[in-house]
Amino acid sequence: MSASHPLWSKRSLTAQAMGHVDPITKAVVPPIHVATTYIRDEDNAYSSGFVYGRPDNATVREAEAVLAMLEEADAGALLFSSGMAAATAVFQALEPGDHVVASKVMYWALRNWLATEATRWGLSVEFVETDDLDALRRAVVPGRTKLVWVETPSNPLWTITDIAAAAEIAHAAGARLAVDSTTASPVHTRPLALGADIVMHAATKILNGHSDVVAGALAGAKADAFWNRVVSIRKMQGAILGPFEAYLLMRGMRTLHLRAAAQARSAMLLAERLGDHPKVARVLYPGLPQHPGHDVAARQMEGGFGYMLSIQLTGGEAAAVRTAARVGLWKRATSLGGVESLIEHRASIEGPGTPCPPDLLRLSTGIEDVNDLFTDLDEAMRAA
Incomplete structure (x- = not known):
């Protein structure tokens, strides 16, 4: 058929x-x-x-x-x-x-x-x-x-x-x-x-x-x-x-549906776990109920809230930069949406005039084991 x-x-x-x-x-x-x-x-x-x-x-x-x-x-x-x-x-x-x-x-x-x-x-x-x-x-x-x-x-x-x-x-x-x-x-x-x-x-x-x-x-x-x-x-x-x-x-x-679903699930799990982390001041992810746009996102997004999230660190800009420098499984690189998870300190990339807070790290969640992703990020934040 x-x-x-x-x-x-x-x-x-x-x-x-x-x-x-x-x-x-x-x-x-x-x-x-x-x-x-x-x-x-x-x-x-x-x-x-x-x-x-x-x-x-x-x-x-x-x-x-x-x-x-x-x-x-x-x-x-x-x-x-x-x-x-x-x-x-x-x-x-x-x-x-x-x-x-x-x-x-x-x-x-x-x-x-x-x-x-x-x-x-x-x-x-x-x-x-x-x-x-x-x-x-x-x-x-x-x-x-x-x-x-x-x-x-x-x-x-x-x-x-x-x-x-x-x-x-x-x-x-x-x-x-x-x-x-x-x-x-x-x-x-x-x-x-x-x-x-x-x-x-x-x-x-x-x-x-x-x-x-x-x-x-x-x-x-x-x-x-x-x-x-x-x-x-x-x-x-x-x-x-x-x-x-x-x-x-x-x-x-041809594998978009599989990847998008898996990456959104991992992003949601990371957002929830990072919300309780002592080194994280704030998690930005529309899947979280406390996110200002959560209700709208729940209405217009299907089967998940996407593969991207950002975190702001309690230690400020210096801690954010040091964390990005210490990850192993996460890759320090521009772009997003790939099967590999990427981390980036966006304020330094965008330069003057950016609306991005200096203590923010942008995370693009890939298809790796979500526990490994959390552990790598946890260790990097604590070392920073």
């Missing part, structure tokens, strides 16, 4: 990459198509649907189909050469003079781009605490605001924005809502189903899950003029993902 059966779950469809079987070899793993150019028909048309490698590729299309299925994206999905390429394409699709409202706490590189480079495109950008709906309403100006950009859970403080409420605010003002759902993944949150117009992923992270691909993705609710503008930007700027990277991304997504 075909893997496109309407009763098959997303987990089953993802595990089989939509059930693709190579028509020539009958291989269950889709091949990598690396061609950059294609034969024209005798009438000079392209009946194959492929013209040139810069705007399109068969391997990329297959990975996009898996993501579009996961996000229930009627407009489909687009893969980009990086998360930043995907995110900035959305802003570049706006018109000069358009007003943008964005989460104050978000991925530092995008925040920096919006604060510096976006003005060169003629955009007006306002940063607000989007988890504060009253603040969001005050910032969104009917007729002037054209895009609301929300990151939830927000990196690295893990605040939660109510996606459905943010969509209502944006749409009432004639604006679109785009959601960076990188740290939630389609397994735990589906922003389009909650009213968002576009969902973005740094696919480098948990979608791939193996720290060996740099990629970005967008999924759209509706193939309207704005979405088509984004499609055109990717085509003309050559920001498409390479075929080998698309192949690796698709390979990673």
